[in-house]
Amino acid sequence: MVDTNPFLPVSSSDGSYPTGPQITHRKPIKEHLTIFFGLLAVGLFAALLIGNNGSDNGHVHENQHGSLASSSSKKPEPLQPVSRGPAAGVSEKSNRLSANVNGNLPAYPWNNSMLSWQRTSFHFQPEKNWMNDPNGPMFYKGWYHFFYQYNPNAAVWGDIVWGHAVSKDLIHWLHLPLAMVADQWYDQNGVWTGSATILPNGKIVMLYTGSTVEAVQVQNLAYPADHSDPLLVHWVKYPGNPVLVPPPGTYKKDFRDPTTAWLTSEGKWRITIGSKINKTGIALIYDTKDFINYEKLDGVLHAVPGTGMWECVDFFPVSKTEENGLDTSVNGPGVKHVVKVSLDDDRHDYYAIGTYHEKNGTWIPDQPEIDVGIGIRYDYGIYYAAKTFYDQNKNRRVLWGWIGESDSEAADMKKGWASVQSIPRTILFDKKTGTHLLQWPVEEIESLRLKSNEFNQVSLLPGSVVPLDVGPATQLDILAEFEIDKELLKKATGSNITFSCSASGGAAERGALGPFGLLVLADESLSEQTPVYFYITKGSDGNLKTSFCNDQSRSSAASDVNKQIYGSFLPVLKGENLSLRVLVDHSIIESFAQGGRTVITSRLYPTKAIYEAAKVFLFNNATNASVTASLKIWQMNSAFIRPYPNK
């Protein structure tokens, strides 16, 4: 059949072709051309309009967390492959899979092969069961220590105790026995999150939240039973616990997650603990000389109305000028302080940069409009309860984050485990924007790199999909740079339309200047694919705005997994090319844009794009932008995370 419209049609949100005058009979050339250009203009305009489906909703309606399409507010999209386009001699229609709306797909029968593939190879996870928050990370006597919230009895949250593991390099972990269990009245209902402080004399104190027999949240002190044991296997709880109980005016269940302590100019130790008053999230502040007796300061470190309970508060300095981390007690000119909170209400981690006023123990954000809890997130995917520590071994600040599952609990039950940790990331102040932090996987991860493949200046015309032959594609480290044809950027028409990843139609929704990027965990036929991509829009003022997104909508044939599109606005400065790093490790991918200025972590559960069937592609689904991509892709070895021999 003759394709009367040689240019690719724009897909609207229900997957149908744009309606316009149907060309059913021959018309004079002039009318043909008019109709043709009219359709093109309509198509371009429609592409820009589609993104305008409401604002970027940073507050995930709890119903959508790990939820199925039926409870999401957005109508499920018919599955559509990314078209190979007329350049490859393939017309749109023959490429189309039968429209398979999510609601028609049977809930997937997970078999052992699919489930066991999901286990990661180089991300920290216990041998089985449930894990959540990172606890007490530190470097001590040659070992990196990592503790974590753990359920020894099931693959769901409950019966929480402290797991423990050690590593020489933050990558190769060895499991140790449980560090602390719920054996006291003051933590019987949960040995919850806490932080370590290393004293100047080298000794360690650990503060953690216990949920008492009466489910009151209190703070407890613990310390190593034997400081000369570099593995810190055994821990002792201070007999006089709890050292802190909820103060007057604080609800007994809104008082948890004490931070690492930092020194004041008076030589006292200071900590902060998250709480709330009505719907205002707050960080309470205490001073202590001995970690046993505390004085509560009047007021709070900071508060932001409407943000709800502040969990896992973190507070630390960053250097404005140096490329290294700072000990938590450092202060002075050239230093900014970061407040980070985990919001109970929306299960996301937020941070803000500001100034610490030591005298009265307060902190003021540099930009109140992006105050903590209402501004920038560490990660726009699944990422929660993050905590940093100062690594005195390599003079850097390192960030841990808990990555939960986004499949069903029935599947978690079947596979016998749930949750992983992100690869630890270094944190640096982003000097170029002044508003962001840069996160980057610790350099030790490069020790896992095996053979690599390089692709230079791959040309991606609009509508192209390019397979990258790298061999197995489930354990990869990908570094990529994208350059867009400058002439086409200049010529693009601006408009007032705002774009947001989560409200968009994903990678199948074509715009003039996007989407383009990578397809990971994709099978040969692209029936399953996870796009990680950029989407550029041009404002009516001529300014370009870039978004960075991760589209899960076609990541799996299974319907009982999260299919949302994650992402956010990405600051791109003049003269910067678009850069991307993606770590692929079975059911987790971590994507870093512009050197870690915007990060997205997702959990993927393909049913076909697993083992040797998983592949990686470049794609450009923009209608009006030619993109050139250069990449280096490494195979990644396993980290062989296993129990410490004989412990």
Add this chain to the structure above:
Amino acid sequence: MKNIISFALLQIACSFTFLPVSQNSALELQGNGGNLIETTCKKTPFYNLCVSTLQSDPRGSSADVAGLARIGADKVKEKATATLGQITGLLTGAKDPKLKMALRDCVDYYNAIIKYDVPVAIEAIAKGNPKFGVQSLNDAANEADACERKFQNQPKFPISDSNKVVHDLSAVVASIVQLLL
């Protein structure tokens, strides 16, 4: 006599001024009987189901919001257990292999609700970490959805009514636990 009347009026006036008003944290709201059930249920997606379920339990009239959540979670488990019984009953009599497969999958989903979702929710509410309760009750609703989808190619869905109750009630209780955040 005049003094006694004035004093009595003053007493009455005072007692009205100091009536417990539900404000501050939504958590320790006074058990206010039917009023609390109604105001709480208005914040859930299925008001009538919510009200009838909570009112049917003797604990309902004196429970605070956390208590209502606990009652709701217990009811989800009760309904899910009964539905699971229906499913296993159907399984023994089923001959068609496709029907058996669908029923077996539903057994898995309902086991997840009964063994994991509800106990996690109860523990999370009691111990003061309600977000895990919201997540697991949402999962329970999703498990019920998954079971329904298994019957898409079947002539009928034999447990349609009770499955819908499990789904809807899970969504209701998830909303109530959300209030505890």
